[in-house]
Amino acid sequence: MPNYxxxxxxxxxxxxxxxxxxxxxxxxxLELEGRGLNVQSIxxxxxxxxxxxxxxxxxxxxxxxxxxxxxxxxxxxxxERRDAMLPALRALVSDLPTSQVKRDMEELVLEVSEAQSxxxxxRSETAVRWLPLLAAGFSSDATSQxxxxxxxxxxxxxxxxxxxxxxxxxxxxxxxxxxIVLALLSLLIVPTFEEMFADFGIRLPAPTLLVIEVTxxxxxxxxxxxxxxxxxxxxxxxxxxxxxxxxLTTRLFGSAVAGNSASVTAMSSLTGRLAELLQLGVPLPDAxxxxxxxxxxxxxxxxxxxxxxxxxxxxxxxxxxxAAACFPANVIHALEHSPEGQKIGLLRELSSMYARRVHRxxxxxxxxxxxxSIAVLGVAIAFVVIAMLMPLLSLITGLT
Numbered sequence: 029m030p031n032y033x034x035x036x037x038x039x040x041x042x043x044x045x046x047x048x049x050x051x052x053x054x055x056x057x058l059e060l061e062g063r064g065l066n067v068q069s070i071x072x073x074x075x076x077x078x079x080x081x082x083x084x085x086x087x088x089x090x091x092x093x094x095x096x097x098x099x100x101x102x103x104x105x106x107x108e109r110r111d112a113m114l115p116a117l118r119a120l121v122s123d124l125p126t127s128q129v130k131r132d133m134e135e136l137v138l139e140v141s142e143a144q145s146x147x148x149x150x151r152s153e154t155a156v157r158w159l160p161l162l163a164a165g166f167s168s169d170a171t172s173q174x175x176x177x178x179x180x181x182x183x184x185x186x187x188x189x190x191x192x193x194x195x196x197x198x199x200x201x202x203x204x205x206x207x208i209v210l211a212l213l214s215l216l217i218v219p220t221f222e223e224m225f226a227d228f229g230i231r232l233p234a235p236t237l238l239v240i241e242v243t244x245x246x247x248x249x250x251x252x253x254x255x256x257x258x259x260x261x262x263x264x265x266x267x268x269x270x271x272x273x274x275x276l277t278t279r280l281f282g283s284a285v286a287g288n289s290a291s292v293t294a295m296s297s298l299t300g301r302l303a304e305l306l307q308l309g310v311p312l313p314d315a316x317x318x319x320x321x322x323x324x325x326x327x328x329x330x331x332x333x334x335x336x337x338x339x340x341x342x343x344x345x346x347x348x349x350x351a352a353a354c355f356p357a358n359v360i361h362a363l364e365h366s367p368e369g370q371k372i373g374l375l376r377e378l379s380s381m382y383a384r385r386v387h388r389x390x391x392x393x394x395x396x397x398x399x400x401s402i403a404v405l406g407v408a409i410a411f412v413v414i415a416m417l418m419p420l421l422s423l424i425t426g427l428t
Contacts, residue, residue, distance in 0.1 A: 032056045033045070034048060034056070037066040038064060043367075102159065103150055103155070106140060106162050110140050117133070117136070117140075132158075156321045156322055157321075159318055202405050206408050209405075210408065211246055213243075214246045218416065222240050230422065233415075233419065235414070236418055239412055291325070292385055292389075295328070296379050296386065297325075297379075298319050299379040300376065300379035301322050303376045303379065312339055312363065313340040314336070317332060320332020328355075331355065332351070334351035335349050335355070346363055358378055359378060362375050
């Protein structure tokens, strides 16, 4: 019976190293978990040979830089054990309220049930994002409470994104109301003033000419004007989506905007996923790489890949990695200097801290944007009214 060297954490958070005999890696992991240990890494004892093979909960792989093959090996176990995992996942999905989380989970269940190979799951953004949830099924002590905790973390991330989207709802609504009010003024009131100005032969100031020209466009070229407005709205939407997808704020302005809300949201997600992956026994380099893939932030995803590669090579401390500057110092400290038993708890606390920071910003911004939107609407209406009154004041002054 082969021997396996392991590194694990006991219930008190103390690191433990040792050797266990078992028929396979999976049996060795099950035996260690039965002793109350949380397996961090395990590999076959090959008599001191440097060419060892490590394993993560039954998935054997060669120690190498993070790559697509890493995910494939993890998802091999998902394919192997999905018959036991899917009923629990479906039960959890059925109890979730209608939301983006439920739709995301339904898509995950569908992809896992229909996947023909681990490569299909590796290419799925949904499967990679929910890998901590799927990995809970790797260990024998996975429980519904454990799965519920993971869903709670994911729900919090989605709530933050939902709040940021809701933040834009008010100004968009005010903009639509402004357009409707201006259209009514253009169709019902401005034409009357325009005819009156023509009858008196008044020389019109620039603001009045601007308002009259806009109203003519609305009256005589309504379809063209509507298409222009829709085109501008679509252009703004696409630009915003691309800007967010590729994290252009961070890439263009660097450390000057390191604390913007998008970055803080992504860091909350990344640290939360890191904690869950480490709790499941994923080796640190793999955990960094996988958490980066699921944080939905282009800049941090690339930085995580570099940091994970440096962690694999052990060439230098993480703090000296070129990618370390992209992350908050607290995160690097937690990964590198915290004791094994405290690392997971510290990462979870950091995740919660970043989430609270985003919530506070959203609450403040909601109030500020509401006031600014009302002010903009008032200025727009006031401009039209003043532009219509300016020629009349000029006429009255001339008569006097």
